[in-house]
Amino acid sequence: MSQIVDDLKAFRDYAATLDGDEKGEAQVFCDRLFIAFGHKGYKEAGASLEYRIKKQSAKGTSFADLIWKPRLLLEMKKRGAKLELHYQQAFDYWLNAVPNRPRYVILCNFDEFWIYDFDKQLFEPVDRVSTADLHSRYTAMNFLLPVEKAPIFNNDREDVSRQAATETAELFRLLTRRPGDPVPRVEAQRYLLQLVVSMFAEDIDMIPAGTITSLVRDCLDKGLSSYDLIGGLFRQMNDPIPAKGGRYVGVPYFNGGLFAEILPIELTKFELELIGGEGGIASKNWSRVNPAIFGTLFQQSMDTAERHKHGRHFTSEADIQRVVGPTIVRPWQKRIDAAKTMQELLALRKELSAFRVLDPACGSGNFLYVAFREMARLDIRIMLRLKDMVSAVEFEKQSTLLNSINPRQFFGIDNDSFGVELAKVTLMLAKKLALNEAIDALSEGKGEFTKGTLEFSFHGDDALPLDNLDENILLGDAMFDTWPEADAIVGNPPYQSKNKLQEEVGALYLHNLRERHPEVDGRSDFCVYWYRLAHDNLKHGHRAGLVGTNTIRQNYSRVSGLDYIVENKGTITEAVSSMIWPGSAVVHVSIVNWIKGEESGLKRLYLQEGNRIDEGWRHADLDRIPSSLSFSQDVTKAAAIEANAAGHCYQGQTPGHKAFLVEANAARELLKQKPEYGKVLKPYLIGDDLVGEINSKPTRYIIDFNGLSILKAKSYPDLFQRVENHVLPDREEAVEDEEKRNALVLKAKPKAKVNHHHANFLKYWWRMSYARDAMMRAVAARKRYIVCVRVTKRPIFDFVSSAISPSDALTVFAYDDDYTFGILQSDLHWSWFVERCSTMKADPRYTSNTVFDSFPWPQAPTKAAVKDVAQSAVALRELRRELMEEHRLTLRELYRSLELPGAHPLKDATAALDAAVRKAYGMGKKVNPLQFLLKLNEELVDLEAAGHPIVGPGLPAGFNAGAYRTSDCISP
Structure with missing residues (x-):
């Protein structure tokens, strides 16, 4: 570190000799800066000068002075330049510097460095460091060190805001949890808000500096009453007549409703020290607290369960x-x-x-x-x-x-x-x-x-x-109350998913919600209601921008929300297709901005790729952003094909209770002792078994009493007792809760339709929740069937023995021929899957009613083409097994290795299969696959409507299935 200090002093002295010419000296300035921080130079460190960045309009290129991904974007200006005037340029460069966007941005005019961290705070630098002081303040630029360290900023408003919010929330908890004498929650909240305003007021020159601290210290040092002193301050802040003397001289009239009710509190010594002691809340520089994010106080002062309940x-x-x-x-x-x-x-x-x-x-x-x-x-x-x-x-x-x-x-x-x-x-x-x-x-x-x-x-x-x-900020429910008129609507509505909505808001609320808004599909996520209502409340030419779960671009949520918007004179002007939402909410979101009316020009669509908050972004400027928020061909309007809907695509079995599952070794031991149990104790394959185990073998068995009466099930006492001891009491409890919820609904609305979901499960409590009878019959008719993981990032399909029961983590295709496998494993099917699927976080989720049912199959493949697809599929599986065995890899690990650049044997096998599938469709190499498939989908739907037969999933009629059926599969 001492060497860096000496080198930075030398850099300071060198910089002082420069004229500060942006064009002539900026590059050598940057190079010397990197050398001072311990590098051999900017180039040796891996940075680039005059880095090309595509302009937002997509009609040209800009040049950032220096980029060192993923750490730094440095933009130089001439000496004496006002750096605040160049903020927008630097921000635009940063915004478009994807993928692998730099974390930090520096604006520099030779004499001063303005350091930005746009992920934390916009518009204002997290620090300003003069070149003359850089040797003593270099920790603000720790990210420039060869081995990166966390920078230490002097103006990190987010950090200050979080500290202030955390300590204020701790005071709230102390007040409301006093042993024997807790302050009522509402009173504590109001008191805290009055205190927060007072501390802000001190530091932004609205009341005399040090007012709160001096009052608290008088209470601590002189034994005076906080009930009188702080309560007196609040009363004076609500008094239009200013104090003519005493300690409240100079305190102006605040009013505003907040101080209309004063309920003083006698604070304990510990509470007073938390406010006004050394390093206490009042000692914070509240002028540096950012009100834009001070809602952290709101979040942290609520119980976690309550915050989750409200989404x-x-x-x-x-x-x-x-x-x-x-x-x-x-x-x-x-x-x-x-x-x-x-x-x-x-x-x-x-x-x-x-x-x-x-x-x-x-x-x-x-x-x-x-x-x-x-x-x-x-x-x-x-x-x-x-x-x-x-x-x-x-x-x-x-x-x-x-x-x-x-x-x-x-x-x-x-x-x-x-x-x-x-x-x-x-x-x-x-x-x-x-x-x-x-x-x-x-x-x-x-x-x-x-x-x-x-x-x-x-x-x-x-x-x-x-x-x-x-009259502006209203306590109410936006789902049922009239919205104030507005020219723009913005916000981040609650995130409850459709699956958890009843549990979190209650059956009666859910019933009322759907009764009030029948136009919204009940399977939609909660935030969809806000999107639809926002559009309905906009006048022509007015705009809205909302955050929502990334499922708003998919399936029922899209139809009720974004489809409704674009079909009713809405134009999406800018959107984020999907991004990881920072903070404690483990969700991926979409952000949509739109206008009610037309808007000319290109529209920008963003996507954060991957599942980590620090992963890269990509964007595109489009003439139109579709409701699917997709960069590719919009295939959301593809319709279901009747021949596909009658095909064999299913979700695997759902036990509904963990007691139905038995660890594999224990199950095998029981079957050795009692082989007859094999009729109801079956190998059970889950998604992680398929892609996360080297041999893809099932790691558990399932108790399958499906179709058996209670008396027949009791003839397997070892298993029946397990289910009776664990499943029965839980299902009885679930029914009790369900009946209570139903009673509340029926009391308010006697004719309401209530849910008997758990009562139905209790009727046959010894059976798993969803045995998928049709699927199991289809699977049993074959020696093997095809599966993929329902939620997956990678196209991995495989054959499974019909002796194995598939879990609900798998999508099941009840086909046993290699041609069908080849079509499903191809890039054409994967592309359709990605664009038509729903998601779990950022990962695609295979859904039969949106992916399989609409996917058009080849209509007239030649015998040679079918054979080529089948043989390519067999070759790909054989190569996979060889590579897995030789290198001791799981399927997941093998396919991850495909994502690396360079030659890979599986890449060649995959390309061969994809080429064979394209030939089966009669598709040229340069044809856009999604455009081709969408057009084919439309043609097939029209043919079916006209009564003409079409070719659906599986091996086409007239082909000898035995010639295209091998025997390899995952076995028990």
Whole structure:
């Protein structure tokens, strides 16, 4: 480290000798910087100069000064350049630097480094380091070291915000869990919000500095009452008559509804120290706390179970911008930049001051805060253009308000009372912070204004008293209440999946929801209701942007949501097809921005690839973004083919209780002793057995009493007793819970249709939940059948002996010929699978009713083509087995190795099979497979409708099945 310090001092001295010419000296500056951090140079470290980046318009290329993936993008400007003016350029470079986008971005003008981490906070650097101080502040650029270390930033607002939120939440827990005398939850919440506003107010110059700390210390050191002192502060903040003397002199009138009710609390010594002790909450620099993410307080002060019940998830500021930017900021920026006269700018400012924003699932107000701040910046953008266009006198004459944006332009709905109050507080703070930013922006550059003159000239823009937002942020249920009118709708609705919705919201609520919104398919995810209602509430030309689970682009959710939007005059303007949602919510999401009406120009679609939050992104600029949010040919409109629906594609067996499963060695031991048990104790193959075991053998057996009466099942006492001891009591308990839920529904709605799901299971409690009779009969008619893992990233199909029962983690194809295997294993079928499937997180999930039922099979393959497909399929399986045995690999490991660059024997076998399948279809090498399959699907559906027979799944009629049937398969 001492060597690096010496080298950075030398770099400082060298940089001082430069003229600071962006074109002539930037590259040598970058090279010397890398050398100072311990590299031989930028090139030896693996960085690139003048790195080509495709422009967003897709009509040209930009050049970033330096990129060192995945760590750094460095953009140089001439000495003396105002770095804040080049923020957008750097951000756009970073946004488009995919895949393997750099984590950090630096703007540098030879004398100063502005360091950004856009994944954590936008617009403001996480640190600013001068070249002169770099030798003592180099830890802020630890990511430049040959062995990367975590950087230490001085302006990491996310870190400060998380610390403040965590400690405030701890105070909440202390208050509400006091032994013997807990503070009521609602009172503790209000008290905390009043305290939070007070601490913010101290550090943004709304009340005298140190007010809270001095009050707390008087309580600790002098034994005074916090009930009186802090309660007195809150009362003064609610008093329009200022204090003429005493310790509350200088405390202005806040009002705003938050201080309308004062319920003081006598704090314990420990609670007081947590607030005002050394390093306490009040000692935090609350001006550095970011209200855009302070909803962490809201999240952390709720019980985990309650937060999950409401489907609430923390939303980072960077992700909020993926909605607010396309839906609000960029459309307004275009209009502002296109204005050419003072009158046009003033008209836009008037319109902006009346622009209404709604978040119908507002939570703690994060989206509304960011929308407020960005609209305030748009207002500044108008003012700066006006300032450059007219004289100082005219500017002052026309600008009667420093900030034309008002909290009353923002509306929200939420069903949590604390979230509603926190959202109000967040918006109240936004006004003061926006005023400060406007003063900073307008006191620089052209004109005669200074901060002092601006503050004097625009004293009418006082942030106090706080606006009362009781009519803006509403406690209610967006599914049943009327939404306020708005020009833009943004937000992150709840995430409950369709499968867990009843469990989490209750049977009565679910019944009412579906009764109120029958147009939404009941199998849709909960967030789909918000998408549909948002579109219905938009007027023509207005916009919306919402986050949703990535299933909104699939199946029933897509049909009820995005299909409805695009079929009812909606145009998707920008979207994220799928991305990993940061934080504790283990979900993949989609983000969709749209306008009710038409919009010309290219639309950008993003996709985060993989299952890790640090994995790369790709994007494309499209003429139209389909409701499937797909980069490829949109095949969502492909229809089911009747011949396929009658085919043999199934989901495997669902036990419904772990007691039906027996570990393989224990099962084999029992079968040795009692061979007759083989009729009901069968090998059971799960997905991980197929792709995660070297020999793909079943690791467990299943108790299958399907079709047996209770008395017949009892004739296998060892197994029956196991099921009776474990399954029966759990199913009885499930029925009791179901009856209670049904009683609640019937009490409110006597004619309601209630669920008897668990009662049906109890009727035959000794049997597994879903034995899949049709599937088992189809499998039993053959010696082997084809399977793939239902949720998979890779196209891996294999044959399984009919002596093995397939689990519900497998999709079963009851066919035994090699030709059918070849079609299913081909890239054509995989492409169709990927575009038509649903997903589990980011992984494709094979669903018969969307993938198999619509997949068109070759209609007139020649005998030679069928033989070629079958032989190629056999060759591929034989090679797989050889490679697995030789290298001791599982199927998963083998297929992962295909993803690496370079030659691979399985790549050649796969290519041979794919070529054979294309010939069977009569498809040329350069034909787009999805376009071809979609066209074929449409033709076959039309033929069936006209009564003509078509060729469905499996070996076509007229072919001798025995000639295309080998015997290899996974055996017990």
